[in-house]
Amino acid sequence: MDLSSAVGWTWLLLGLFLGQSASQDTAEDGAPTTVKIRFDPYRELCLGTYERPVVITSQLVCWYDARNLHSVIGPYKVELLSSEPFVGIFHDVIHDSEIAKLKELGEPYVKQSGVTNDSWLPVYYDNHQTFTLHDRDHSVVERLTRRIERMTGLSCETAEAMKVIYNEAGAFRTSDIDALRTPEERHKFAYAGDRLATVFFFMSDVEEGGRLIFPRLRVSIRPRKGHAAFWYNLKETGDADDRLRYSMCPLKEDSKWAAKKIIHTRGNELRKPCQPTGNILSLLEAAEQ
Numbered sequence: 001m002d003l004s005s006a007v008g009w010t011w012l013l014l015g016l017f018l019g020q021s022a023s024q025d026t027a028e029d030g031a032p033t034t035v036k037i038r039f040d041p042y043r044e045l046c047l048g049t050y051e052r053p054v055v056i057t058s059q060l061v062c063w064y065d066a067r068n069l070h071s072v073i074g075p076y077k078v079e080l081l082s083s084e085p086f087v088g089i090f091h092d093v094i095h096d097s098e099i100a101k102l103k104e105l106g107e108p109y110v111k112q113s114g115v116t117n118d119s120w121l122p123v124y125y126d127n128h129q130t131f132t133l134h135d136r137d138h139s140v141v142e143r144l145t146r147r148i149e150r151m152t153g154l155s156c157e158t159a160e161a162m163k164v165i166y167n168e169a170g171a172f173r174t175s176d177i178d179a180l181r182t183p184e185e186r187h188k189f190a191y192a193g194d195r196l197a198t199v200f201f202f203m204s205d206v207e208e209g210g211r212l213i214f215p216r217l218r219v220s221i222r223p224r225k226g227h228a229a230f231w232y233n234l235k236e237t238g239d240a241d242d243r244l245r246y247s248m249c250p251l252k253e254d255s256k257w258a259a260k261k262i263i264h265t266r267g268n269e270l271r272k273p274c275q276p277t278g279n280i281l282s283l284l285e286a287a288e289q
Helices: 003-017 041-047 069-073 096-105 139-152 183-188 280-288
Strands: 021-026 032-038 062-065 076-082 087-091 128-133 162-168 173-176 195-202 212-214 219-221 228-232 246-248 255-264
Touching: 041 212, 041 219, 076 219, 096 139, 096 255, 139 162, 139 195, 139 228, 139 255
Parallel strands: none
Antiparallel strands: 021 032, 062 076, 076 087, 087 228, 128 162, 162 255, 173 246, 195 228, 195 255, 212 219, 212 246
């Protein structure tokens, strides 16, 4: 293998290692002239340096949501991040006292790394820990469930129990989607139906890392204490929307608390009805045949 071929293979392997695409132009004598590498968009989203095109940001708005009598007195502040599919942020919807109570309820389950009274050496535990809280566990949990119903306009009658998440430095989550994907999951939630929507509470301020990102939408959300992200996991047809695959960027320092509530389709048939594509008459004719 000559020197020019070795250099070409080196750049190609580097591009594959970085999860990016690499290309090379060669002159007539076979010597390399230009090497182009397109950096992975995950990096810019996790760093918060990605700038969305003006054609998209110009259509994003904020508003005060007062869809019911309760929110007329205290309307929710909503920020639109993506209109299709819908991704938004509710500002200041979980209070410090409620966050403190959720952390207190998690003390029997969460083990925090660091120096203990038993030894001067620090002890390290899993940097991603979760525990589940039902409405019956405490009035604060039930209050948040009722608030979610008012925020989203959806019923939580068949929603899953609230999952509280504790992360330490280094924790991350690869690409995932909350919609049901496997036969085992569909059998488990046969009564509740598919996972219609997700509400994700941020219970800590994070300066470095820990962003919630939607790579296909180029949306990056910086954790802000008291805020909540909301998105639909399904298309209008009822199928899983792969554009809503999300990731949790690596947490660079300190720790992060969050809570997630997943809402199912059963009980929301009239609040968020499916809209099959195509002419309804043609669908009925096809069913009869």
